[in-house]
Amino acid sequence: xxxxxxxxxxxxxxxxxxxxxxxxxxxxxxxxxxxxxxxxxxxxxxxxxxxxxxxxxxxxxxxxxxxxxxxxxx
Numbered sequence: 278x279x280x281x282x283x284x285x286x287x288x289x290x291x292x293x294x295x296x297x298x299x300x301x302x303x304x305x306x307x308x309x310x311x312x313x314x315x316x317x318x319x320x321x322x323x324x325x326x327x328x329x330x331x332x333x334x335x336x337x338x339x340x341x342x343x344x345x346x347x348x349x350x351x
Contacts, residue, residue, distance in 0.1 A: 281320045281327070288331050306332045314339035314346070 287295065288304070295303035304311050311333055313324040321338050328336035339346070 281315075281324050284324050284327055285331070288328060288333065304333065307335060308333070309335040311336045312339055313337070314342055316343045318342040 287299070290298070290303065292303045295301075311328065313321045313328065313336065315321040315324075318338075318340055321342060322340070325336050325338035
C-alpha cells in the first residue's frame, strides 16, 4: 500500500483506479478493520488520523508498530 505521503490521494481515488494501481480493493468508509501501522508507530498514527479525517470511521492504529509485532511473533 501507499506511504503516508500518498495516502490522501489513494483514499480519494475512484475504486476502479485504486484497484488498478494497488491490485487491491479500495477500503470502504465503513470498514471496521482498516488498520494502519509502521515500523515504530508515528507514521501509522498519522495515517490513521488522515483516514479518519477523510471519513474512514473504522480506521485503527496498531500503536506498537511492526517492530513490536515481530517481537510478539518470536
